[in-house]
Amino acid sequence: MIGKEIGKMLLENKENLLIPADRVAHVQMNNRLNHALLVLTKIGYSVIPVLDNNYKIRGLISMPMIIEAITGLEDINFDKLGDIVVSDVMNTDFAVVNDPYDLEEVLHLLVNHAFICVASDDGSFIGIITRSEILKGTNRIAHEFENKYDVIRKTEHLH
Amino acid sequence: MIGKEIGKMLLENKENLLIPADRVAHVQMNNRLNHALLVLTKIGYSVIPVLDNNYKIRGLISMPMIIEAITGLEDINFDKLGDIVVSDVMNTDFAVVNDPYDLEEVLHLLVNHAFICVASDDGSFIGIITRSEILKGTNRIAHEFENKYDVIRKTEHLH
Numbered sequence: 001m002i003g004k005e006i007g008k009m010l011l012e013n014k015e016n017l018l019i020p021a022d023r024v025a026h027v028q029m030n031n032r033l034n035h036a037l038l039v040l041t042k043i044g045y046s047v048i049p050v051l052d053n054n055y056k057i058r059g060l061i062s063m064p065m066i067i068e069a070i071t072g073l074e075d076i077n078f079d080k081l082g083d084i085v086v087s088d089v090m091n092t093d094f095a096v097v098n099d100p101y102d103l104e105e106v107l108h109l110l111v112n113h114a115f116i117c118v119a120s121d122d123g124s125f126i127g128i129i130t131r132s133e134i135l136k137g138t139n140r141i142a143h144e145f146e147n148k149y150d151v152i153r154k155t156e157h158l159h
Numbered sequence: 160m161i162g163k164e165i166g167k168m169l170l171e172n173k174e175n176l177l178i179p180a181d182r183v184a185h186v187q188m189n190n191r192l193n194h195a196l197l198v199l200t201k202i203g204y205s206v207i208p209v210l211d212n213n214y215k216i217r218g219l220i221s222m223p224m225i226i227e228a229i230t231g232l233e234d235i236n237f238d239k240l241g242d243i244v245v246s247d248v249m250n251t252d253f254a255v256v257n258d259p260y261d262l263e264e265v266l267h268l269l270v271n272h273a274f275i276c277v278a279s280d281d282g283s284f285i286g287i288i289t290r291s292e293i294l295k296g297t298n299r300i301a302h303e304f305e306n307k308y309d310v311i312r313k314t315e316h317l318h
Contacts, residue, residue: 037226046205111295131294135294
């Protein structure tokens with residue numbers, strides 16, 4: 001369980017924690033890899049969500065996945081970029097939580113994932129939570145918590 | 160300034176905070192982009208440090224930077240990968256701190272950078288500090304701080 005006061009300060013900026021879907025670039029399952037590579041290059045990110053035709057989140061695709069898919073034993077075979085669709089290459093084992101999300105679960109997942117996808121119960125893509133936004137909370141706690149709270153080590157009560 | 164007790168818990172794992180240089184993949188200034196792309200694909204990361212011949216950190220290179228460099232008005236021109244060297248494309252405006260590093264500065268920089276390079280005073284590459292390691296500290300504080308400390312809001316003293 002997350003501490004009550006720490007949790008409060010971590011979530012002070014809660015309305016900005018989720019980047020809504022309409023501000024997150026994505027590709028679709030049936031897009032070709034050359035399209036996905038251009039989208040990733042244009043936005044300067046290395047990994048983005050993959051949605052199906054019903055706007056449901058189905059996976060993530062990254063530049064390393066794309067290049068890996070066209071790399072043979074020795075060479076990268078760029079001609080294959082137009083032959084392979086995103087759904088053949090995407091990672092379907094990604095971090096997703098349902099809205100309303102649990103901060104404890106999100107915090108835990110962010111240790112090993114650069115961002116967490118948030119979806120409705122039916123899988124519709126709602127947005128992402130990034131490490132950057134949580135780290136703003138870490139900075140807030142590091143700088144402000146002990147200004148706002150008296151903090152006394154519990155074991156000291158025993159002495 | 161960072162709170163004394165919060166800072167202590169954030170740094171409990173300090174010896175693991177820095178990933179040492181010998182465990183961080185890198186490329187060299189005069190490597191061609193096709194080599195850099197293969198290294199990035201093999202390790203599955205999207206951005207890595209660029210070192211010079213004296214093992215000094217000089218920049219970062221990412222997959223989006225590489226593909227951007229060979230993208231024309233309409234097409235990606237993969238033939239150019241062998242013609243361009245890393246130093247022509249790398250980002251030299253990256254986050255670097257000197258060792259011994261200041262946690263406050265690192266925390267601040269990590270909001271906008273996926274990792275921070277750590278260098279000695281003469282620029283030699285020592286390692287990186289990642290968001291993941293700091294987020295382990297955030298999880299520790301969220302779960303343990305209020306178990307270990309009594310926390311009393313200071314303004315409540317006024318009532």
